[in-house]
Amino acid sequence: MHLSACLRSVLFLLAGALAVPALAQTAGQEVHELQRHWAEIQYRTPEKQRADKLAALAEQASVLTARYPDNAAVWTWSGIIRASHAGAKGGIGALPIVKAAKADLEKAIEIDGSVLDGAAYTSLGSLYYQVPGWPIGFGDDKKAETFLLKGLEYGAEDMDANYFYADYLFQQKDYAKARTYADRAEHGPADLERPVASEGRLGQIKQLQVKIQQKLH
Incomplete structure (x- = not known):
């Protein structure tokens, strides 16, 4: 094999090896942006404006879960944002949103529940004690405590x-x-x-x- 061909092969392998860290860094940066926007909405936005802004942020999170389907932090924050959106919206209309939040958090746990100090467990536990129980919702105090304590194991x-x-x-x-x-x-x-x-x-x-x-x- 000619030297130029060998060099191309080495560069190709290096590019492949570097692709995973680069992807993780990009995902991390985008998660940080989600966190920052969520905090601004949750704590510095008038209450009447929160539901619409959180709905828009949830759409951004959906784009990221499609882009990084194996990233637990992305799924965790998608779930947190959806849960906040449901809380801001309130009423029966919030139930499909909170169920979507639950699914996102369960997906995060399936991938790696330890990320972000167990935030997916903590967030899922908070849903279980705040959401109404059957037949309206899936609320369950025993499950809530189980997940909350699991979150404390990591954080x-x-x-x-x-x-x-x-x-x-x-x-x-x-x-x-x-x-x-x-x-x-x-x-x-x-x-x-x-x-x-x-x-x-x-x-x-x-x-x-x-x-x-x-x-x-």
Whole structure:
């Protein structure tokens, strides 16, 4: 084989070897953009405008799940955005959206539930305790706790994982235990790459702490 042909073969193999990291980096960057837009909508957009903006962001997420079908982080964020859209929309019309969110989160777990500190487990658990049960929805408190605790296995110090478990415990009227996890959430490390999300979640944690304190006195 001529030297030029050998060189072409080596370059071809190198290109193939480098394609996977490059793809992962691109997917990571696009997930970061989804996260950033979600936080801006969720915490800095007037409530009446959130549903339409989240619907548009969910469409963007759908494009990414088609582009990166084996990326658990993409599916996780698609599920989170759909769940937020359902919450903003409200009513019976939100049920198909929340079911789509559930499917996205289950897909993320099927691929790799450990990504993003177990965020797919945490988010799925939050759906199970917030969605109505049968015959209206799929809500199930036992499944909720199972998934929330699984999320805590991967993100023991994670602000979101501790917040949602604290909120679940509050709904279950286990106020003393809820306070423990709310305090853990408050002292969880903020995500320096997502300051708007961290600030917004901290505000929700403090609101929950006030409600818990009121129940304990």
